[in-house]
Amino acid sequence: TKPSTFLVPGEKTSAGTLAIISLSRDNFLPLTLEKSTGAVDGYLEGATLNTRFGSYPHSTLLDVPWGSQVRASNVDTGSRGKKRRRDATDEDTPIASQDDDEDSTAANAPVKKAVTAPSGFIYVLRPTPELWTTSLPHRTQVVYTPDYSYILHRIRARPGTRIIEAGAGSGSFTHASVRAVYNGYPRDAADTKGKVFSFEFNESRYHKMQAEIGEHGLDGLVQLTHRDVYNDGFLVDGKSPKATAVFLDVPAPWEAVHHLSRRKMKKGGEEAEEDSNWVSPLDPKQSVHICTFSPCIEQVDRTVTELRTLGWVDVDMVEISNQKINISRERVGVNFPSEKGYNSSPADVAEAVTKLKSLAERNKDTQRVQGLQSGTEGLDSEMDVDSTPSRDNRPSNGLNGTADDAERPFMQGRLVHRPESDLKTHTSYLVFAVLPCEWSEEDEAAAMAKWPCGN
Ligand code: SAM
Missing domain, CATH: 3.40.50.150 (Vaccinia Virus protein VP39)
Incomplete structure (x- = not known):
């Protein structure tokens, strides 16, 4: 008996076996890989996976290590003998939005679309029960x-x-x-x-x-x-x-x-x-x-x-x-005091660093006036950094306003956790x-x- 790829996946993909194609983070497509001839004279021949992220002849998906990233084929998929121009058409796909995909995929469907944006990619994953x-x-x-x-x-x-x-x-x-x-x-x-x-x-x-x-x-x-x-x-x-x-x-x-x-x-x-x-x-x-x-x-x-x-x-x-909980740092999540109060978010990293430096200077002044030895209290009073009791988030001793401060993890933003609501489960x-x-x-x-x- 040929072992099931669910149980004994081997190192690489092969014809006749199931692969799970990852189109984007939450968009997976089961696909039985077939032998295909690939590109002939600039056209795709044989079994081809067509997605809004480009076309993938099965030949490009075969004999690759599981988990490989495969780029969209760089050839025209117009029907043979009816050569299409490779300039932009209304069928163009915005590859950059691959993670926002709505499923519009046809596995092994007849080839219809021209591939005009070959920068799309997919991952070929080994099948698992999950x-x-x-x-x-x-x-x-x-x-x-x-x-x-x-x-x-x-x-x-x-x-x-x-x-x-x-x-x-x-x-x-x-x-x-x-x-x-x-x-x-x-x-x-x-x-x-x-x-x-x-x-x-x-x-x-x-x-x-x-x-x-x-x-x-x-x-x-x-x-x-x-x-x-x-x-x-x-x-x-x-x-x-x-x-x-x-x-x-x-x-x-x-x-x-x-x-x-x-x-x-x-x-x-x-x-x-x-x-x-x-x-x-x-x-x-x-x-x-x-x-x-x-x-x-x-x-x-x-x-x-x-x-x-x-x-x-x-x-x-x-x-x-x-419940799946997504934990991340808000990119520039340190809240800065402003005339209007807290929560004035800087527009970009450069601005954030400038603000941090000036804030650190002000902290120094504050500490001098208050006669404090450590900068910690000054920082806490000025910035609404994350209150999670994690080592990384805590301002360390002696934090009194150097340029390095901006590179410390906690200065890069506060930790936020958000429950992911879309976890599929049938209660x-x-x-x-x-x-x-x-x-x-x-x-x-x-x-x-x-x-x-x-x-
Ligand atoms: N556990 C399955 C899964 O993970 O995909 C889903 C099971 S589905 C909710 C319930 C199945 O039980 C249906 O396919 C239904 O046809 C089957 N079923 C209902 N009554 C049954 C019976 N008396 N004997 C055998 N199967 C039955």
């Missing part, structure tokens, strides 16, 4: 990185874990979980190989997801089944996945958890009639950790009741409240619980026989 989550085609709500990182940690997903997931949806959680449990490609059906057993009820989503798994080289590591798990449970071809971790992102998890038991159960905790053919989807020798993902508290209530009734323990609920309640492994007298006897001090 980048896939931000760039995947949405078919459903998805689980975002802050949630799945915590979930995978709590359900103890690690190399070798066999994890059950329902529903697969857009595959965001699937990609994160397969990386967490991956411990080598399975040569056989060994139970020791980490694997994701994923279930999806919606047929068209099932087919799209199945195709993606193949394209991403995850066959054999993710086994997707088209299934209504409420009615039909979690066996795969009649066999047990022997799972020790479960993640349910379905509208009614309480309809499915009775299938995740060690004996045949009915909903509501009632034991079902004996069935010698019944097989548990769980590993009989290990405790099982579950997480369910529900957007409202009524759903949580019903799930918790069902879990308790079915013998799950350590039931608790968590809501991830993730939900996470319910966790554990189903202990069963322990018989025989198990205890066997354990004691192995115990060095046991008798």
Whole structure:
């Protein structure tokens, strides 16, 4: 099996594999790289990525180290035989505004535009679950990185874990979980190989997801089944996945958890009639950790009741409240006293330095008059420098107005922190619980026989 670039990326890009193209800071595009001939006679041939930042024949994106910056192609992309002039047209792209991009990108789209500003660039990034989550085609709500990182940690997903997931949806959680449990490609059906057993009820989503798994080289590591798990449970071809971790992102998890038991159960905790053919989807020798993902508290209530009734323990609920905080120095953020009071911002750095020098002179005078030994108090009284108790921000002893002062970090501005509001996350309640492994007298006897001090 060819290793998935999600798991074994190698050093460089290659044809037939997925890359994540970074167009600007928050604009990512998944792209399967194809063999292409590149530029022929000044025209782009074959697969080409066309963006408002220029055109990129796949040939320029192939066999480059992951993370490379690639410049836009410097050739005309007009259709062959219809040569276009290379002068400015209304199709010109303002490359300088690359970070303000609105998505207007067509991967592998037919070549239409002339490249008139070849200074555009992109980055070719190796696919990771995090980048896939931000760039995947949405078919459903998805689980975002802050949630799945915590979930995978709590359900103890690690190399070798066999994890059950329902529903697969857009595959965001699937990609994160397969990386967490991956411990080598399975040569056989060994139970020791980490694997994701994923279930999806919606047929068209099932087919799209199945195709993606193949394209991403995850066959054999993710086994997707088209299934209504409420009615039909979690066996795969009649066999047990022997799972020790479960993640349910379905509208009614309480309809499915009775299938995740060690004996045949009915909903509501009632034991079902004996069935010698019944097989548990769980590993009989290990405790099982579950997480369910529900957007409202009524759903949580019903799930918790069902879990308790079915013998799950350590039931608790968590809501991830993730906030990204951007910390920076305001460029010339020192507030200068002025006739009008504080907050007169200098227009440019040169003006700032001049003002700082004159301010330092005034500080010296003030200190002399007040008989102060250190310049610190003078500075604090004159300038509204950052009040954050960080070493870098504190005026140091002896700061009494030299030109060097302007170069000290705190003189370059005050630290400001602003929450970034646009962090994508789908707020939900996470319910966790554990189903202990069963322990018989025989198990205890066997354990004691192995115990060095046991008798
Ligand atoms: N966790 C997914 C992700 O990160 O991309 C998103 C899951 S989406 C919110 C819920 C999915 O559960 C939908 O695709 C839906 O079709 C599927 N689903 C709903 N009921 C189901 C059932 N009874 N059995 C299996 N899948 C079901």
